[in-house]
Amino acid sequence: MTIVRLGYVAMSVxxxxxxxxxxxTFTRFKEIPNRDAAKRKLxxxxxxxxxxxxxxxxxxxxxxxxxxxxxxxxxxxxxxxELTDWEYMPPLAADFEALGAYAKAHHMRLDFHPDHFVxxxxxxxxxxxxxxxxxxxxxxxxxxxxxxPRHRAVMHIGGAYHDKEQALETFIENWGRxxxxxxxxxxxxxxxxxxxxxxxxxxxxxLGIPLVFDLHHHLANHREPRWQESxxxxxxxxxxxxxxxxxxxSSPKSEKQFRAHHDHIEPEPFVRFLxxxxxxxxxxxxxxxxxxxxxALFQLVNDLKNVPWITWIDGTTFEM
DNA sequence: GCCCGTCAAGGAGTA
DNA sequence: TACTCCTTGACGGGC
Numbered sequence: 540m541t542i543v544r545l546g547y548v549a550m551s552v553x554x555x556x557x558x559x560x561x562x563x564t565f566t567r568f569k570e571i572p573n574r575d576a577a578k579r580k581l582x583x584x585x586x587x588x589x590x591x592x593x594x595x596x597x598x599x600x601x602x603x604x605x606x607x608x609x610x611x612x613x614x615x616x617x618x619x620x621e622l623t624d625w626e627y628m629p630p631l632a633a634d635f636e637a638l639g640a641y642a643k644a645h646h647m648r649l650d651f652h653p654d655h656f657v658x659x660x661x662x663x664x665x666x667x668x669x670x671x672x673x674x675x676x677x678x679x680x681x682x683x684x685x686x687x688p689r690h691r692a693v694m695h696i697g698g699a700y701h702d703k704e705q706a707l708e709t710f711i712e713n714w715g716r717x718x719x720x721x722x723x724x725x726x727x728x729x730x731x732x733x734x735x736x737x738x739x740x741x742x743x744x745x746l747g748i749p750l751v752f753d754l755h756h757h758l759a760n761h762r763e764p765r766w767q768e769s770x771x772x773x774x775x776x777x778x779x780x781x782x783x784x785x786x787x788x789s790s791p792k793s794e795k796q797f798r799a800h801h802d803h804i805e806p807e808p809f810v811r812f813l814x815x816x817x818x819x820x821x822x823x824x825x826x827x828x829x830x831x832x833x834x835a836l837f838q839l840v841n842d843l844k845n846v847p848w849i850t851w852i853d854g855t856t857f858e859m
Numbered sequence: 860g861c862c863c864g865t866c867a868a869g870g871a872g873t874a
Numbered sequence: 875t876a877c878t879c880c881t882t883g884a885c886g887g888g889c
Contacts, residue, residue: 550883558883558884560882560883562883564866564884565866565867566867567866567886612884654868655880656869657868663869669868697870698870698871700870733870799881
């Protein structure tokens with residue numbers, strides 16, 4: 540038996556005016572003559588983002604959603620190189636605490652996906668440095684929510700830099716420069732252009748990192764099409780994690796724009812996948828990455844209602 | 860209230 | 875070498 544939880548990404552199409560990613564660009568920041576006033580404005584935006592985030596968690600609780608990706612843009616400009624003197628945490632501490640407490644009370648798995656500019660295998664010193672600053676920000680947010688940071692941030696491997704083998708080795712070299720607390724926070728994901736699941740497994744097995752398998756990326760980018768051959772190895776990368784194996788699920792926008800995400804999830808390929816992995820592990824968390832966010836999740840739940848070997852435990856959790 | 864240019868980031872691809 | 879595109883959601887000026 541496998542218990543599967545479904546989750547979605549960062550914002551809701553149902554909850555109106557609840558963006559967790561309101562922002563101010565650095566260009567606008569500089570236009571405000573009083574720097575302290577500008578910082579206060581950033582703090583107000585961040586507070587609004589966190590309050591909206593709590594509303595999203597409340598919406599999730601109401602719909603039995605126990606798995607959610609937080610926006611990485613909760614605090615605008617927090618990792619900007621010209622704002623290192625800004626002590627943003629004290630005015631936000633209470634809001635972060637409330638978020639973490641709510642998630643714990645409602646048994647929710649929360650995590651982050653730092654954006655694709657966070658590159659641990661960059662040959663450029665300044666890019667690696669900026670990436671570590673952004674990762675540290677994610678770590679601080681998790682700590683502020685009183686969540687165990689272990690395996691809460693999924694990342695891509697990075698650029699191929701015209702030599703994929705060398706790029707993988709650079710990742711390993713640079714990994715030694717990542718503080719241990721940040722290393723423990725990280726999961727790796729196969730991407731749709733450069734690094735296949737096989738490449739990611741090479742790093743994950745060597746460095747002890749859980750692999751977040753993205754099925755759509757695998758279909759777009761692979762050497763060996765049969766992911767099933769690697770499934771046991773993928774499971775094994777999660778052996779030391781306090782959290783269940785995590786997957787990314789999305790559907791291609793079209794044949795032509797295969798790599799882009801569709802509004803919704805095509806149920807048939809997902810059902811075939813579930814059939815293949817059924818019983819192979821106790822728990823599986825599937826992050827639904829679709830343009831229509833929670834609406835796509837609700838539609839998928841509806842589509843899965845007809846599958847005879849699925850037994851629903853609550854609104855978005857089932858046993859198979 | 861809608862439309863569209865702009866903002867940020869790093870890499871890939873093309874000319 | 876220089877550019878355009880990719881991606882994301884939001885901002886903000888113009889009408």
